[in-house]
Amino acid sequence: MEYKFRDIEKKWQQQWKEKKVYSVPNDSPKPKYYVLDMFPYPSGAGLHVGHPLGYIASDIYARYKRLKGFNVLHPMGYDAFGLPAEQYAIEHGIHPAVSTENNINTFRKQLDNIGFCFDWDREVRTCEPSYYKWTQWIFLQLFDSWFNRITQKAERITQLIKLFETHGSDVPGIQRSAFSFTPAEWKSFDEATQQEILMQYRLAYLAYTDVNWCEALGTVLANDEVINGLSYRGGFPVVKKKMRQWSLRITEYAERLLKGLDEIDFSDSMKEIQRNWIGKSVGAEIDFAVSSEQDVIKSMRVFTTRPDTIFGVDFMVVAPEHEMVKSITSSAQQKEVDDYVQYVLTRSEVDRMAEVKKITGCFTGAYAVNPFDGRKIPIWISEYVLAGYGTGAIMAVPCGDERDFKFAKHFNIPITNIIGEYYNGEEANATKDAILQNSGFLNGMVMREAIDSAIAKIEADGIGKRQVNYKMRDAGWSRQRYWGEPFPIVYKNGVPYAMDEKELPLVLPPSNDFKPAGNGEGPLANLKDWIFFAANENRDSNTMPTHAGAAWYFLRYTDPHNDKAFADKKALDYWGQVDVYIGGSEHAVAHLLYSRLWVKVLHDLGYLNFDEPFKKLINQGKITGDSRFVYRVRGTNKFVSHGLKSQYDADALHVDVNIVNGTELDTAAFKKWKPDFADAEFILEDGKYICGTAIEKMSKSYFNVINPDDVVEKYGVDTFRMYEMFLGPLEASKPWDIKGIEGVHRFLKKLWRLFYDDLKGKVWNEDKANDAEWKALYKGLKKIEEDTDRFSFNTGVSTFMILVNELSDLKCHKKEVLEKLLIALTPYAPHIAEELWSLLGNSGTVLDAAYPAIETKYLIESSKEYPISINGKMRTTINIALDAAQPEVEQIVLTNDVVQKWLEGKAPKKIIFVKGKMVNVVM
RNA sequence: GCCCGGAUGGCGGAACUGGUAGACGCGUCAGACUCAAAAUCUGGUAUUCGCAAGGAUGUGCAGGUUCGAUUCCUGUUCCGGGCACCA
Incomplete structure (x- = not known):
């Protein structure tokens, strides 16, 4: 009896579907376990062999946990809103809803083909109104909340209004704002003014912000969608532009997002990336008195991480965009300052980044006064200081900071040395180990320790205070696009109000016009009837970014069909945090931070009893393509083998990996591959044409793409699954080399032969096993269990190979041994395990069997x-x-x-x- | 420039807490079965000296700690990823 893998696999996939074996209940006496994959964006290209890697790993782990007695939630869905579908619609005239649906169907077919154990009854699609109703609802929770810095929690806006009524603008725990009012004044403000003030505190708020504007795409991009000043998609230039945009006040959560990292099991590099992104720096804000011709501004505030260097300040630098610049510039400098400000305005982010070496700047004619020694310090403006970070002004210490040093040298500003021999006059030295000189009350102190002393003195003198800054900015949440969630907001005479919960969802209006409206507004602005739906009332023409739907989908899986709430509290409490989350590291920043933020806010508002979404995160590595090259002698149709190419003037061409065996080219297939090569000639070495190789990303244009469907057709799903795992550690990136798959396939055939022989038929028996057989089994199972527990699936697969080799050598065909092996194999190769399990005479699915317990008595060595x-x-x-x-x-x-x-x-x-x-x- | 991660046979990789380096698989060589091939099975396969027994070398490179280092420390090269005028 032969191992007919395709028949077996199709049969069981059908049965599992009919019997709904992967359906998961929300109440169970078993302990829960939640295994989650990052849901895919259903692109038109379908899956290649790199995509399923993480899904196979999570599938193995989910099945393993189920066998171990857990009620396992293992769902899948689609991140279905997004720009590519909209671009496709513009180019091909196919509605995003249609192309998205088609792509989802293709994905589903491919996923089903690999036999995953997803509970498809729980599928979510972020573009469905029944889903995005709740995305909009959560947005409104953010709109209706502010962050109390004393409790470090989100609280309701009604709470804040009460505080304004009793405290005025002087509410403890409130962030700074431009508004100042008494309780009586608050009550006297008209509605619009009150709403404008409240907007300064809402967690989802409207503000004029500098956004990354991409003219070519006609839209605003998030920071992570901009790479080196060019758009991630298309590579178009991106410039700064002020627009009235929705933002999420994620900066208020910076500290909690940072602290939360200590409690979750993410890789060190992932945590490091998030820490860098949040970019915490501790220092002080210091006020310097200002003397200027106009005498309007009395003082300026700077942020510094090095208050110990305050006696080394030789000049101040203010961002050219800074408001104070107008008020301090002297008449003599006016022209020069105006020209410089004008120059900076014309400079896009791209230019500012590209030119690091060129030093520009301009003196304002005003001076600051050092609060400790009374020195007059010239105030300059320069583009290297950013208005959006810190206070938009710095104190420059050229002996200790490289940029300040170059600036001082360039403009011939005298440099004060406060670190003695640590400063050589040639370059700045950013040390913290020097002993301070020329530094008044700090003289003789080691800089590292002087930081605290300086802050203490600054605070005692009332000229500043300890201050923490974060590099992270609030998250821009508006997109000028059609294919996204509309904002559930109504503007009444220009004042934004939340829509009533009962009116949700605000459904995306039907449209066939996906081009931007031209004035910087998105396609929805073209739908005048929808935007201006009542007198003096209008809707927002923007939609939310794809991050919105993805920021909470893992909560929806717990109760996906609920139309009363985003999920039932009981279901949320039962499933709780995602125990293991598997996905690519490219989502390190945006998706994970926004998910963490939304969960924290929902937690603060009492909807969740946990405040971190993902207990453990695993980043699967990329599978790279293994490309092959042929070398065409220039100007001819002759191809020279790799080893001889140096003797010719030859160009490398990518060749389809499917017509190369290892590195040997199938020359006949090559001639048929493309008409151009039909009469190709070959210069062989040892009678063979040997190709060159390179490891690159999988891409159609490199002809190195492997479609999982083809592999599955040839070798079967179980072989494919095990081979992907066998390639190497889950987290490492590794090349796909089809050759090695034979070994895994042989292993499954060898396993089959323990049960059935091609000639003899059934060979398994019900004899009692001996000690040597038990020992081989349990030694293997113990290792497999340890490996599976630590996600080391590659060594897990090799242990199965060792175990089957040993049982073959022992000629062990005994049911009582093999049965236990099958249960352990089920997570890795579910189809063959299920088939043999049933052939051994068992009824029901092997997934309901109990994972074999290790009998340690057979493992004791003397x-x-x-x-x-x-x-x-x-x-x-x-x-x-x-x-x-x-x-x-x-x-x-x-x-x-x-x-x-x-x-x-x-x-x-x-x-x-x-x-x-x-x-x-x-x- | 700064911050993280990595480098082991011809190839993918193993060695989990400092204790037999190279498990397992691919490839390859030899043999068995076969008219032949496929499939399958058996054995060898880091490099090097040697008929062998046995020896020498060996985990990117240079040092160090240790009875003992792929593993720990210092420096360095290369590769991958993240951040980038962030005060």
């Missing part, structure tokens, strides 16, 4: 083949009883022939014996 080292070099091994003590071991070792040979009659200096490990004779 002796060990000890490695014996002489001076740390392994020379021989001796079998010694494991309970032998040092004197006994020494005696055995010293009488050994090999040891005696090496000792040459001398007595050893000492003998190191580590019980159960090794012996080392030192001479």
Whole structure:
């Protein structure tokens, strides 16, 4: 009886579907476990072999946990809103809803083909109104909340209004704002003014912000969609533009997002990326008195991480966009300042980044006064200081900061040395170890310690305070696009109000016009009837970014069909956090931070009893393509083999990996591949045409794409799954080399032969197993369990191979042994396991079997083949009883022939014996 | 420039807490079965000296700690990823 893998796999996939074996209940006496994949954006290209890697890993883990007695939630859905579908609509006239639906169907077919154990009854699609109703609802929760800095939590806006009524603008725990009012004044403000003030505190708020405007795409991009000043999609230039945009006040959560990292199991690099993104820096804000011609501005505030260097300040630099610039510029400098400000305005982000070496700037004619020694410090403006970070102004210490140093040198500003020999006059030295000189009350202190002393003095003198800054900005949340969630907001006479919960969802209006409205507004602005739906009332023409739907989908899976709430509280409490989340590291920043933010806000508002969404995160590596090259002799149709190419003037061309066996080109197939090559000639080496190789990303244009459907057709799903895992560690990126798959396929055939022989038929029997067979089994199962627990699936697969090799050598065909092996194999190769399980006469699915417990009595060893080292070099091994003590071991070792040979009659200096490990004779 | 991660046979990789480097698989070589091939099975396969027994070398490179280092420390090269005038 042959292993007919395709028949078996199709049969079981059908049965699992009919019997709904992957359907998961929301109430169970079993402990819960939540295994989640990052849901895919359903692109038109379909899956290649790199995509399923993480899904296979999570599938193995989900099945494993189920066998171990857990109620496992393992859902899948689609991140279905997004720009590509809209671009496609503009180019091909197909509505995004239609192309998205088609793509989802293709994805589903491919996913089903790999036999995943998703509970498809829980599928979510972010573009469905029944789903985005709740995305809009959560947005309104953010709109209706503010962040209380004392409780460090989101609270309701009604709470804030009460505080304004009793405290005025002087509410403790409130962030700074431009508004200042008494309780009485608050009550006297008209509605529009009150709403404008409240907007300064809402977690989802409207503000004029500098956005990344991409003219070519006609839209605003998030920071992570801009790479080197060009749009991520299309590579178009991106410039700064002020627009009235929705933003999420994620900066208020910076500290909690940072602290939360300590409690979750993400990789160190992932945590580091998030820490860098949040960019916490501790320092002080210091006020400097200002003396200027106009005398309007009395003082300026700077942020510095190095208040210990305050006596080394030789000039101040203010961002050219800073408001104070107008008020301090002297008449003599006016023209020069105006020109410079004008120059900076014309400079796009791209230019500012591209030119790091060029130093520009301009003196304002005003001076600041050092609060400690009264020195007059010139105030400059320069583009290297950014208005949006810190206070938009810095104190420049050229002896300790490279940029400040270059600036001072360039403009001939005298440099004060406060660090003695640490400063050589050639370059700045950012040390914290120097002993301060020329530094007033800080003289003689080590800089590292002087930081705190300086802050203490600054605070005591009332000229500043300790301050923490974050590099992270609030998240821009408006997109000038059609294919996204509309904002559930109504503007009444220009004042934004939340829509009533009962009116949700605000459905995306039907349209066939996806081009931007031209004035910087998105396609929805073209739908006048929808935008201006009532007198003096209008809607927002923007939609939310794709991050919105993805920021909470893992909550929806717990109760996906609920139309009363985003999910039932009982379901949320039962499933709780995602226990394991598997996905690519490219979502390190945006998706994970926004998800963490939304969960924290929902937690603060009492909807969730946890405040981190993902307990453990695993980033699967990329599978790279293994490209092949042929070398065409220039100007001819002759192709030279790789080893001889240096003798010719030849150009490398990518060749389809599917017509290359290893590195040997199938020259006949090559001639048929493209008409151009029909009469190609070959210069061979040893009668073969050898191709060049390169590891690159999988791409159609490199002809190195492998479609999982083809692999599955040829070798079967179980082989494909195990091979993807066998390639290497889950988190490492690794090349796809089809050659190795034969080994895994052979392994499954060998496993099959333990049960059925091609000639003899059934070979399994119901005999009692002996100790050697039990030992082989349990030794293997123990390792497999350990490997699966730590997501080391590559070593797990190899342990299965070792185990099957051993059982074959032992000629063990005994049901009681093989049955346990099948249960353990189920997570890795579910189809073959299910088939053999049923052929052994079992009813029901193997997924409902109990994971085999390890019988440790078969694993106890009485002796060990000890490695014996002489001076740390392994020379021989001796079998010694494991309970032998040092004197006994020494005696055995010293009488050994090999040891005696090496000792040459001398007595050893000492003998190191580590019980159960090794012996080392030192001479 | 700064911050993280990595480098092991011809190839993918293993060695989990400092204790027999190269498990497992691919490839390859030899053999068995076969008219032949496929499939399957058996054995060898880090490099090097040697008929062999056995020895020397060996985890990017240079040092160090240790009885003993792929593993720890210092420096360095290369590769991958993140951030980038962030005060």
